[in-house]
Amino acid sequence: MGDLIFVGDVGGIKIHNGPVVPPCPPPDIDLGAWEKSIQKLKDLNPSILVLTHFGEVNQPAEHLDKLEKMLHDWANWMKPHYEQNSDPVEITPKFVEYTTDQLRKLGVSEEDISRYDKANPSWMSVMGLLRYWKLKDQGRL
Numbered sequence: 001m002g003d004l005i006f007v008g009d010v011g012g013i014k015i016h017n018g019p020v021v022p023p024c025p026p027p028d029i030d031l032g033a034w035e036k037s038i039q040k041l042k043d044l045n046p047s048i049l050v051l052t053h054f055g056e057v058n059q060p061a062e063h064l065d066k067l068e069k070m071l072h073d074w075a076n077w078m079k080p081h082y083e084q085n086s087d088p089v090e091i092t093p094k095f096v097e098y099t100t101d102q103l104r105k106l107g108v109s110e111e112d113i114s115r116y117d118k119a120n121p122s123w124m125s126v127m128g129l130l131r132y133w134k135l136k137d138q139g140r141l
Contacts, residue, residue, distance in 0.1 A: 005046040005060075010037045012067040013053040013120040019106045020063055021099070021116065022071040023053075024125035029132040030141050031075055038064050053119045074099070075129055082133035092126045099125075 012020040022034075041049070042064055049057040049064075057063045077098060081091045099122040103113050135141045 003046060004048045004050060005041060005044060006050045006052075007041065008052050010034065010041070011049050011051045011057070012063075012070075013116070014051055014057065014063070015054060015108075015112045015115045015119065018108045018112055018116070019103065020067045020070060021103075021120055021122075022067060022074060022125075023120045024071075024074060024128040024132075026124075026128040026131050028135070029128045030135075031071065031132065032141060034071065035068065038068055073102075074125060075132065078126070078129040079133055082130050082137075088126050088130060092123050095126050096122050 009023045012022050014020045042061055046060050047058070049060045051057060077095065078091075100113060100117075103116060108116070132141070
């Protein structure tokens with residue numbers, strides 16, 4: 001068993017005991033590469049992950065599973081908007097509403113929703129995820 005691993009953005013963002021969310025700002029988000037990184041972390045079997053944003057995670061495998069699930073959820077939310085060539089200006093408030101509603105449904109307080117927004121503003125993920133689908137569509141990922 002590994003001991004403790006300090007992770008960057010690959011470990012996601014977690015405020016207090018809230019859910020883990022993926023930081024997806026541009027320029028390049030590569031779900032395949034991210035999944036490989038998550039698997040490498042799982043294979044190391046650490047007892048603790050230390051997140052850049054914020055703190056220790058004592059159940060790394062569960063945390064990473066939830067991160068991967070949320071990453072795919074966000075990417076799949078964005079895919080039809082990419083396919084319809086939606087204007088990022090129009091879909092950004094819809095995505096912010098979607099991610100905010102997700103946090104509320106997961107029991108996150110309004111105060112911590114504000115903290116998530118400061119640590120990982122979901123509006124930044126719109127361009128990152130749209131670019132991911134574009135590069136994937138072009139065969140560059």
